[in-house]
Amino acid sequence: MYISANLKSICKNSGGIVANPSNPLIIQSDSSLLLEVYNEKFEIVRNELTKFAELIKSPEHIHTYKISALSLWNAAAAGVTLNGILDFLNTHSKFDLPQNVMIEIKTIYNRFGIVEIVKYEQNPTKLILNIKDSNVEKEIISNPKLKKFLIEKIEPQKYLINLLERGDLKIACFNYNIPVYDIAGYTDGEPLDIKIRDVALSGHRFKLRDYQLMAADAFYMSGTNMGGHGTIVLPCGAGKTIVGIDIMSKIKTNTLILCTSVSAVHQWIREILDKTHLTENEVGEYTGDKKEIKSVTVCTYQILIYRKSKEDDFTHFSVFQSNKWGFIIYDEVHLLPAPIFKITGEIQSTRRLGLTATLVREDEHEKDVFCLIGPKKFDTPWKVLEKQGWISEAKCFEIKLPLPKEQLMEYLIADQKVKFNIAAKNTLKYQVVKDILLRHYGLSILVIGHFIDQLKEISEEIKAPLITGKTVNSIRDQLYKKFRNGEHKVLVVSKVANFSIDLPEASVLIQLSGTYGSRQEEAQRLGRILRPKENNVSYFYSLTTRDSIEEEYAHKRQRFLAEQGYSYEIDFWKQEEIIWDNKD
Known part of the structure; x- marks a missing residue:
């Protein structure tokens, strides 16, 4: 049996006797949970904890979780029982469950449904x-x-x-x-007979996976008022779009689908036309390029929140009233803009589904998703689907680089924001990108970053096409298509590729820079390479500057993925070890 030094210290200071020394969990009186990583029960306990607790931090040896009201109410809505939670904690704890924690869990949990x-x-x-x-x-x-x-x-x-x-x-x-x-029920929309094909138009046999069926059923709940609103959480690449389409086929009504980008709109339309018997006359696009209102309409959040000035009304909010919608799907619901929250609060009589890979919101508005879209109805650990082969195995690396001497002095005298920019734009990263490209020659590779000037420079150096927010939609679609069919093996992208882009061929992602400590961005970027593929192994590289503020943000970014069971292999590179020098 192994007990880490950290846990030994905690046990000693607590004055308690270790009743179950082989267990990996310590439950403290402040409702925090300490989970020992190097315990043989770690994976089992971690997968269950995520159903009713939130990961707070995840250093090497001990992960810290917190039981909150939101985590308990989401668990209750998803069907996790109070006795199930308490039995689990008692079964896997080293010590007896503190009485005050037991009372608090019971009090908070039992408020749900009152x-x-x-x-x-x-x-x-x-x-x-x-x-x-x-x-x-x-x-x-x-x-x-x-x-x-x-x-x-x-x-x-x-x-x-x-x-x-x-x-x-x-x-x-x-x-x-x-x-x-x-559970007040819903206003029925205009009926629409949506049927799923047994054989997709693309020629492949089409059948939902078991977990996709379970997710759809958990949301629909046989059409009762208990269902019809809520959020489904599945890893990137697990087929959330397919789950949405299956629910559409159950509800059979006019549907409005909200997406993060025009590329995502086109992806939804392709999937709907390919997997159902709906025709182009029944599926419309509402974006900056087209303004179609059809039985199924797919639009972007950006077009909905467009207005000429802060004083003007939102020009396109009329979309919500332009058809007798019976179902609204919010793709990437964790990115829902505030104005959409407001109007969603006014249309609570419409069935609504949130789809996401993570409910983490950097603005801490998770409660708004819970209240207005609905509680979490289905969630499954990423590593479970990986073991089943439904998503690719991901090997994650954090490559730490020194800051070149010519940038170091500038870094030392700069303020915090400028420090981050300098570290994120470490010029040695360009040479490391070339090194990684050589190591994975022949694979489909994405290079992604936050700073446009940095992306332009690396695009020119490696002679790869670049997609940013300013790239017109038609060119974006062409470049994505060429990447999918193998004509382009390397693509440089900005954060526009963070979400809802279907690039199943991508098996390597190199992250040059990111949005500070954004956990959701880190998870979404990993998701770009999780689509199942022939050898089902993908590689995720995060390049950071050693001993810098960027390194601190990187650790915050990795927190959600740590909760899902991913770990980063840390690799320290010295300048002289990089095979490319600045002359190349």
Whole structure:
């Protein structure tokens, strides 16, 4: 049996007796959980912890998790039972579960479902807020910010609320640790007979994978009011688009799909036409290039939030009312812009699905996704799908480089922001990119970064095409197509390629620079190379400057992937070890 020195210290300082020394988990009285990495039960425990706890930090030996209200309520909505959580913690903890933690978990978990929004049959413009606990009722009535939503008391513990304030009420209650379970049902959209093909138009037999079927069923819930709203979390490359299409075929109604980019719009349209019996006359594109409203319409977030000035209205918000939508899909829901949150709060009577690889939001608005789109309905660990062969095995490397002498003095005297820019633009990175390209010669390789000037320089040095936000959509599509068919083996891309780009051939990604400590960006970039492929192995390289502020941000970026079981092999490169010199 192995117990790390860190855990020995914790055990000693706690004054407790290790009742189950072979277990990997220590549960502390502040609801933090310490998980020992080098324990034979680590992987099993980690996969279960992610269902009801959040990873806080993940250094080499001990990972720290935190049980929060949001993590518990998402677990409750996904069907994880209270007894299941408590039994799991008791079974895998070195010590007895602290009594205060047990009480807190029970208190928070049991709040889920106490307050419900249900349908009011007598008036379609009103709903009923059903409060099952008298203490919670008093809490709501005594709080002016919550009481303002209550129009009239119609029965004991039942109040009328306005239909259009449904979303605002849920957010307001959440802010006071009162989750609202919305089972008021939905307004039916225009019927649309959507059928999935057994053989795709591309000629391949088409069948959903088991986990895709489970995800779709968890959301749909046999068409009851218990389903119809929520978020599905699956790794990049696991086929979230297919899950969305399957749910469309169950609901069978006019559908609005919101995406992050025009390329993603085109990808959705290709998949829908390929996998269903819908025709081009029934599937429309609403972007800066086209303005089509059809039975199924796919548009970008950017076009929806466009306005001439901050004082003007959002010109294209009319899309939400332009058709009798019965279903809205929010692709990459973790990127949902604030104005879309606002209008989503006003259309809570429409079935809505969020799709994402990670619910992490750098603006900490995860609660808005929970309240307005719906709770997490399905999640599966990335490593589980990797073992099953549904996504590629990823080998991750962090290559740490020294800063050249000519940049070092400038770095030392700069402020924090400039320090980051200098470190991220370390010129030695160009030589390392060439080295990696040579090592993986013949494979399809993406070089991605944050700084456009840096990307232009590397594009010229390695003579590879470049895609940025300013690249017109038609050229982007041509370059992506050439990359997919092997005509271009290397493609340099900015952050426009972070999301919803289907490049299954990509098996190597080199990250020159990133958006500070963004965990979601790191996960999405890894996702560009996770599509299953012939040898099913991919390589992810993150280039950072050693002993710099960029190194600190890199560790923050890697946190979500660490939660999913990925580890980075650290490689320290010296300037003289790089096979290319600046003359090349």
